[in-house]
Amino acid sequence: MSLAPVHLAGTGLACALGGDLRAAVAALRRGGVRPEPVRISPEVQWPVYRLPAGEGDWRARLVRTVRAVAAEAGVDDAARDAPLFVASSSLDVGEMEQVPPAARFGGDFDDFADIVAHALDWRGPVFTVSTACTSAFNAVFAACDLLRAGEAAEALVIGAELGNRFTVAGFGAMQLLSPDAARPFGAARNGLVLGEAVAALRLARAPAGRWRIAGGANVVDGRNPSGAEASAVRAMCEGALAQAGLATADVDLVKVQAAGGPANDAIEAEALKQLFGTLPPLVSLKAQIGHTLGASGAAELALLLACIEAGAWPRAEHALDAGLGVALAAEAPARLRHLLLNLVGFGGGHAALLLAGDHA
Template identity: 70%
Template sequence: MSAAYVAGMGLACALGDDLASSVAALARGGVQPTPVAVSECVRWPMFMLPPQDRSWAERLARTVRSVAADAGEGAGGRSGPLFVASSSLDIGNMEHEVQDLRLGGDLQDFADLVARALDWQGPVFTISTACTSALNAVLAACDLIRSGEADEALVIGAELGNRFTVAGFGAMQLLSPDGARPFGAGRNGLVLGEAVAALRLNSRATRWRIAGGSNVVDGRNPSGTEASAVIAMCHEALVQSGLNPRDIGLIKVQAAGSPVNDAIEAQALKQVFDSLPPLVSFKSLLGHTLGASGAAELALLVACIEAGAWPSTGYALDGELGIALSTQAPAGLRNILLNVVGFGGGHASLVLEDCSA
């Protein structure tokens, strides 16, 4: 079977409209979230993409073309598979342009918008599994490449802001009024974020190989993290990658700032690893980008490693969790575990190997 490699990456998020500017902003300590009004008297902070004087659909198309070009993908005539991953899909388009307050439409409508922006000629797939969407899209694309059904594939993870999603998270009392503090003392909720990310995958060897992954669904806690599922997804990703827990040199955690879910994740990881490897989190800097987070955080992590930059915490950690976030990239890093947890009981994990190590 063929191996699957990351051949190119692109990212637009609150930190910047491309990977280079995002890493530079991260190295400077990040940016502040923007208050978003969901009603006359209710506002929540959100990490927003740089503003554009365009319609919602035009903003999406321009950003998708930009990140795909950064990933090395041509804008026309592509015949390989395109995977479009999102949680909110085209809800923002309905709010801003169509004015369809029923939030109806077809599940494939959003992917069609993305495909038209790229003039895509090949098969187009929608992956919408809440916050695990982009990571599951990467795993699906890798399956096609490993099986020989495709030489390369493009994954687009996209979440653009909309009042419906922000209001829903706020109504569930999941949002922080002041800032996300993953694993932090006094953490009081997550902050949502916009992002559009592109990952170009192929079968030709590059520095970064996707060694394996897993998707475990456990719906006993539809809006939270399930410890047994975290343990299972880590073990399954390690088995598929032919690795043991001691082979992992870094974990990109899910931690978004939830008082309960962060604690469950921390304790579950301690049951997988006798000695926890270094941990890294990005959600205090770009927000929880929902269905795009798997692609956005993978791209940002790789870019940070390549550029020699690293996120700073900037807040006190919860001492009761007994964990720490790394202050620099671990030396001699080879195998990285990336974890994402989402609504509906989705728990997805991916192992990324640095073949240059």
């Protein structure tokens, strides 16, 4: 039996494409933006989809951006008594890079969420969710559980990843980064490109907006700590469908994880073919904003819905790998009742979220 829906009452996004959703869609229509080099050492640099630098230090940028995306999502004073879920993978590493070494390890795990909550003058309970790249989806799942249990009428999810050299250096050391561009499902794919983003999702029990969260699932399979497992990809999709009371034939569009990794893209493609047989239209967003890690669930959800509403569409400019047997949709499908959004993260996290439209 499907669970009571939770409605998506508002979204906000700041990413490399722009400081809000309208700017992001406009930039996408113009062909997008290019990543900028981040220098790790005099000899090593990697491309990253970065937010505009703006004025002030790391914390000032975070505070300013969090306030902007929350306002875009429609957060008002009354909403500040609701639960707040802060999702991130790198948390406040960027700020620690800017302070003296002796001061870097004096805080705790919740420091980052405290900064976000203080920026919003938040009065309600605050939760930190950090499960690598699945952080934002797991924050949404936790928020939905609270709403469905009647513990709150609304909740806010903030997904945030701001720049830091530590994360870029780590991914580079594991040989997971592309030196030039992300090519999801591409014939010449050679790694992922990281991205910065701050996104807000305002959730409500009462009907609001066009979309509602109909189901979701998180599956952990740690056999490949830095990659995907086909059985777990299938299981996360099946779990989201079961929670929503839907079948694979009901899915009109899949937002894939596909970050451009040689192995993981192939694993995801094979798992989706096994699950669906005949694939529904697929869309990828990581060639436009990069892999925004713990924020990616919120950021890609907000950007995808903005594209749908505005009639814009992210197109693949690279040649796809014919051996994978998949294609990326050149335009939005005419029928969009149910959207399946997939994420795969470090530590074996595999998460899928299912959205239902107002005509579903």
